[in-house]
Amino acid sequence: MLEIKGLIKTFFPHTINEVKALRDIDLTIQEGSFTAIIGTNGSGKSTLLNAIAGTFIPDSGSILLAGQPITFWPEFQRAKLIGRVFQNPFAGTAAEMTIAENIVMAMRRGLSHPLSKAVTSKARAEIKERVSVLKMGLEDRLDNPIGTLSGGQRQALTLLMATWLKPKILLLDEHTAALDPKSAAKVAELTKYIVDKEKLTAMMVTHSMQQAVDLPDRIVMMHKGKIVADYQKEHKQRVRIPDLLATFDRVQKKELFDESVATLLREQYV
Amino acid sequence: MELVTEKKGAIFIVRAKGRLDASWTDFFTEAFLEFIRQGEHDLLIDAEGISFLSSAGIRSLVRIHKDLTKLKGRFRIVNANEFVVNTLQMTGFGVWIEKKAEADLVAIHVADAGGDLPADCFLIEKNAEMKLSIVNHWAPWEKADGEKLKTIDYQSVTFSVGVGCPQGSDSENQTMVGDFMVVAGNILFQSPEEESRPDFLQPLENFVPKFRVLQAVEAKGNISHLIRFKPNAETQNFSVSALIEKCHNLLQSDNILFVILAESDGMVGAQLIQSPTFISDSMSVEGIGLREWLSFTGERAFVGDQVLAVGVASLKPNQPLEPLLRQTSKDEAWFSHIHAAVFPYQPIQNGLLDLQTQLSRFLNGPPPKALMHLINDQRPEAGLGQTRFSRGAVWCSAIKMEETL
Amino acid sequence: MNLVIGAFTIGLILSLLSLGMLISFRMIRFTDITVDGSLTLGAAITAVLIAAGWSPLLATMVAFVAGMLAGSVTGLLYTRFKIQEILSGILVMTALYSVNLRIMGRSNVPLLDTATVSLPLQHLLSQMTDGERYILLFGWQVPVVDMAAFLSSLLLCAVFAWMLSRFLQTHFGTVLRATGNNVQMVRAQGINNNMMVVFSLALSNGLVALSGALLAQYQGFADVQMGIGMMVWGLASIIIGEALVGKSGIGIAIAGTIFGTILFRLLIAIALRWGLNPNDLKLVTALFVFLALVAPRWFKFVHVKINKKSKHA
Numbered sequence: 001m002l003e004i005k006g007l008i009k010t011f012f013p014h015t016i017n018e019v020k021a022l023r024d025i026d027l028t029i030q031e032g033s034f035t036a037i038i039g040t041n042g043s044g045k046s047t048l049l050n051a052i053a054g055t056f057i058p059d060s061g062s063i064l065l066a067g068q069p070i071t072f073w074p075e076f077q078r079a080k081l082i083g084r085v086f087q088n089p090f091a092g093t094a095a096e097m098t099i100a101e102n103i104v105m106a107m108r109r110g111l112s113h114p115l116s117k118a119v120t121s122k123a124r125a126e127i128k129e130r131v132s133v134l135k136m137g138l139e140d141r142l143d144n145p146i147g148t149l150s151g152g153q154r155q156a157l158t159l160l161m162a163t164w165l166k167p168k169i170l171l172l173d174e175h176t177a178a179l180d181p182k183s184a185a186k187v188a189e190l191t192k193y194i195v196d197k198e199k200l201t202a203m204m205v206t207h208s209m210q211q212a213v214d215l216p217d218r219i220v221m222m223h224k225g226k227i228v229a230d231y232q233k234e235h236k237q238r239v240r241i242p243d244l245l246a247t248f249d250r251v252q253k254k255e256l257f258d259e260s261v262a263t264l265l266r267e268q269y270v
Numbered sequence: 271m272e273l274v275t276e277k278k279g280a281i282f283i284v285r286a287k288g289r290l291d292a293s294w295t296d297f298f299t300e301a302f303l304e305f306i307r308q309g310e311h312d313l314l315i316d317a318e319g320i321s322f323l324s325s326a327g328i329r330s331l332v333r334i335h336k337d338l339t340k341l342k343g344r345f346r347i348v349n350a351n352e353f354v355v356n357t358l359q360m361t362g363f364g365v366w367i368e369k370k371a372e373a374d375l376v377a378i379h380v381a382d383a384g385g386d387l388p389a390d391c392f393l394i395e396k397n398a399e400m401k402l403s404i405v406n407h408w409a410p411w412e413k414a415d416g417e418k419l420k421t422i423d424y425q426s427v428t429f430s431v432g433v434g435c436p437q438g439s440d441s442e443n444q445t446m447v448g449d450f451m452v453v454a455g456n457i458l459f460q461s462p463e464e465e466s467r468p469d470f471l472q473p474l475e476n477f478v479p480k481f482r483v484l485q486a487v488e489a490k491g492n493i494s495h496l497i498r499f500k501p502n503a504e505t506q507n508f509s510v511s512a513l514i515e516k517c518h519n520l521l522q523s524d525n526i527l528f529v530i531l532a533e534s535d536g537m538v539g540a541q542l543i544q545s546p547t548f549i550s551d552s553m554s555v556e557g558i559g560l561r562e563w564l565s566f567t568g569e570r571a572f573v574g575d576q577v578l579a580v581g582v583a584s585l586k587p588n589q590p591l592e593p594l595l596r597q598t599s600k601d602e603a604w605f606s607h608i609h610a611a612v613f614p615y616q617p618i619q620n621g622l623l624d625l626q627t628q629l630s631r632f633l634n635g636p637p638p639k640a641l642m643h644l645i646n647d648q649r650p651e652a653g654l655g656q657t658r659f660s661r662g663a664v665w666c667s668a669i670k671m672e673e674t675l
Numbered sequence: 676m677n678l679v680i681g682a683f684t685i686g687l688i689l690s691l692l693s694l695g696m697l698i699s700f701r702m703i704r705f706t707d708i709t710v711d712g713s714l715t716l717g718a719a720i721t722a723v724l725i726a727a728g729w730s731p732l733l734a735t736m737v738a739f740v741a742g743m744l745a746g747s748v749t750g751l752l753y754t755r756f757k758i759q760e761i762l763s764g765i766l767v768m769t770a771l772y773s774v775n776l777r778i779m780g781r782s783n784v785p786l787l788d789t790a791t792v793s794l795p796l797q798h799l800l801s802q803m804t805d806g807e808r809y810i811l812l813f814g815w816q817v818p819v820v821d822m823a824a825f826l827s828s829l830l831l832c833a834v835f836a837w838m839l840s841r842f843l844q845t846h847f848g849t850v851l852r853a854t855g856n857n858v859q860m861v862r863a864q865g866i867n868n869n870m871m872v873v874f875s876l877a878l879s880n881g882l883v884a885l886s887g888a889l890l891a892q893y894q895g896f897a898d899v900q901m902g903i904g905m906m907v908w909g910l911a912s913i914i915i916g917e918a919l920v921g922k923s924g925i926g927i928a929i930a931g932t933i934f935g936t937i938l939f940r941l942l943i944a945i946a947l948r949w950g951l952n953p954n955d956l957k958l959v960t961a962l963f964v965f966l967a968l969v970a971p972r973w974f975k976f977v978h979v980k981i982n983k984k985s986k987h988a
């Protein structure tokens with residue numbers, strides 16, 4: 001479904017601020033799989049998702065999504081294939097516009113936006129029906145500006161909007177991180193429900209080990225722009241939070257292992 | 271709930287004030303487990319201020335009592351008001367209640383020091399000593415093919431440190447050589463893969479564990495002494511070399527075998543993550559390339575966990591022992607080779623301890639988290655120093671050097 | 676009464692300017708300075724074309740298209756060449772000054788006794804009143820010419836307001852509004868936000884130029900200076916409208932803008948009547964906008980201060 005090969009992205013190249021955000025990423029995501037991406041701050045998780053979504057063009061490497069070479073497609077063109085939910089609950093919706101207007105846009109994600117009435121009664125009925133799945137009572141508030149909703153409600157709506165038209169891949173970037181624990185749990189549960197029901201292919205960046213273990217069927221761990229661990233299938237089933245923490249720990253230990261440690265251990269280890 | 275503590279000899283008195291009910295039991299239990307962890311195993315609760323005791327409160331008392339019993343400690347309640355006394359008696363825990371007068375009369379309990387030994391030292395077997403041998407020799411980072419491995423049977427009198435692998439039927443298993451340690455015939459080993467957890471082989475009934483070793487220092491014999499240590503006004507924690515020094519003072523021997531069972535205050539060590547049998551002719555392990563072979567704790571790790579360590583220490587090691595020992599700390603004269611296994615914390619009782627009992631307790635409890643070769647990190651500035659312990663026990667024995675060694 | 680009718684007529688004509696600016700300033704949140712130039716552009720083109728004998732209606736339509744072109748240039752400077760939005764506007768506005776002079780050939784084109792878009796209505800009114808030159812309205816004598824101008828502005832304004840409100844509720848219009856609200860979201864919905872900006876600026880400046888075209892016909896001349904300060908005018912009108920009726924909902928925002936423009940025009944007419952020096956008009960307008968922008972914040976500040984004080988007390 002998604003095939004990433006040799007992806008490299010360096011921000012501010014050849015300056016003191018140079019950041020090698022992605023160093024040669026190879027990743028293949030199977031159709032219908034749900035992958036969690038975990039890793040330390042600044043490890044390049046968001047950058048990877050942004051590369052897929054087309055926020056920037058990579059320095060080298062290729063991205064193939066649903067058989068289409070999208071490496072150089074502009075962001076808006078890829079939206080046809082991609083549904084996104086951001087960490088910031090304010091990022092995914094237009095605050096001053098109503099719930100209905102926001103959803104109407106999502107109903108035509110990647111399609112043309114004709115000069116016909118947007119919020120028709122037919123659209124309204126459909127919106128009502130699908131919004132009621134959230135069980136948040138939002139179906140009765142379709143004409144309220146989205147800005148009047150709580151972060152959790154907005155994030156749930158954004159998720160619904162991102163999946164309204166089945167995307168080839170759903171990209172979730174810490175989409176529960178800015179929510180209070182209860183809303184976060186609710187949105188996580190909703191994510192699992194929608195991904196399962198619509199049989200979506202999804203990638204989710206998260207800092208919650210619990211989520212990484214509970215929701216998806218694959219865990220990819222990143223560090224310093226590289227994939228350092230990849231738990232799939234039966235390996236994923238065996239993985240528990242302590243294993244993930246241990247892997248984090250190992251990766252970091254390896255980093256602390258510098259020349260001075262090498263010299264020390266050469267003398268001391270017998 | 272308010273807890274005020276006071277120490278009278280070996281007795282640790284806790285004056286509790288308030289309601290011991292569901293909303294306070296977590297706090298209460300945690301406070302008491304911490305007292306126990308700090309080595310207070312003779313607890314006396316002054317319950318004068320406890321105005322109410324619910325079933326949740328009783329559950330908490332039961333939990334504390336259970337932990338103390340395991341450690342051969344004492345748990346008593348004095349001065350309880352009528353309500354608390356009745357509640358305890360009706361629920362069948364009346365035995366905990368003690369009359370105040372009696373409690374006051376409890377003689378100050380002095381550890382049974384046994385002869386002219388210093389406090390906290392115990393004689394286990396007079397004149398017991400160990401015989402040392404180098405079972406197999408490998409110096410890092412020589413090429414090491416599988417043929418060099420020697421198969422050893424381990425009996426309960428054997429203590430050892432080295433690198434080797436368990437004897438399995440598959441050939442893959444045979445070459446996975448990693449760090450291992452043997453404590454009284456129990457083998458603890460770590461497969462040299464980053465993701466594997468330490469494992470162990472325990473001698474049971476007629477099962478004598480076999481192990482294939484590439485390199486091992488081995489001591490056979492019995493333990494002669496036990497030393498208990500805990501933090502006091504001057505010392506917060508004890509370095510490995512300080513513990514060796516304690517053994518030396520007791521044993522008056524320049525060559526010592528020791529087993530430490532103690533709460534870690536920071537481990538510094540390294541561990542094989544790739545079997546040395548994979549070293550090939552064409553490659554040499556050089557410079558930073560070492561990190562493909564060894565992992566290093568990188569910080570003072572596993573603080574608060576319970577560590578089982580075994581080691582050989584010598585003041586003046588000579589051939590062929592010398593190449594297998596390293597300076598224990600920068601300023602002291604000791605040379606040693608120590609391996610340690612890290613277990614999740616479990617309290618250990620005060621006073622005299624039996625090594626076998628403790629071993630089977632830890633090996634049958636939650637599995638070990640890590641196994642490592644202890645390193646004295648003496649890098650300038652970045653150096654982490656040596657491994658330190660806060661409280662625990664050291665069993666030791668003098669090593670008798672044989673001429674033929 | 677003539678004064679009132681005049682103020683109303685100019686207010687209605689300038690409503691188109693305000694509506695255009697409603698799109699750029701409020702819908703896509705683009706501080707567009709092109710306005711000053713495109714208003715004159717509309718006026719200049721109409722004046723020259725009418726003077727050359729074109730039909731007023733056709734001339735007005737050409738002005739509208741020219742305004743759209745000017746807006747697109749600003750949009751392209753901003754989106755394609757990544758020039759800051761204010762600077763893009765300034766560049767086009769400055770360039771338009773010369774363009775306008777070129778079009779007119781001099782700094783002022785009078786339109787004396789030429790036809791205007793309100794001519795058909797004027798004929799109609801004349802027929803209805805049997806050739807009378809005045810119409811009696813609430814006991815006032817209003818010249819038929821003025822009445823026709825007023826009615827045709829009203830008609831045009833109503834038509835455009837209605838079309839605009841319908842347009843903003845279409846799929847396309849919804850997306851346009853969202854572009855100003857949350858660009859990231861709009862892009863995630865597969866919309867080329869840059870294209871939306873260019874289109875919005877084109878539409879906005881088209882309306883502004885249209886307003887200029889009508890203004891020139893009503894005033895009877897086009898002047899290369901007539902656009903100066905018009906952006907602040909429009910902004911003042913929008914702010915008054917928002918203060919009057921709020922901004923919840925598209926219809927309300929549009930109606931508010933029209934009311935605001937008319938009211939502002941009336942206020943100015945009254946102020947001038949009371950002896951305000953016309954030369955000070957722009958200063959007063961600027962001051963007014965300044966106050967309207969800072970007053971809400973200032974009130975909040977004072978409010979907080981008072982609250983704090985009362986808490987301490």
Ligand SMILES: Nc1ncnc2c1ncn2[C@@H]1O[C@H](COP(=O)(O)OP(=O)(O)OP(=O)(O)O)[C@@H](O)[C@H]1O
Nearest residue numbers: 011012019021039040041042043044045046047048
């Ligand atoms: N647009 C950008 N311009 C410059 N540097 C960037 C940009 N985006 C990311 N980076 C840098 O690239 C590195 C990777 O960032 P990224 O946001 O992908 O990390 P992350 O794994 O998502 O971290 P977090 O868990 O904090 O979200 C960081 O050092 C970051 O500063």
Ligand SMILES: [Mg+2]
Nearest residue numbers: 045046047205
């Ligand atoms: Mg991120």
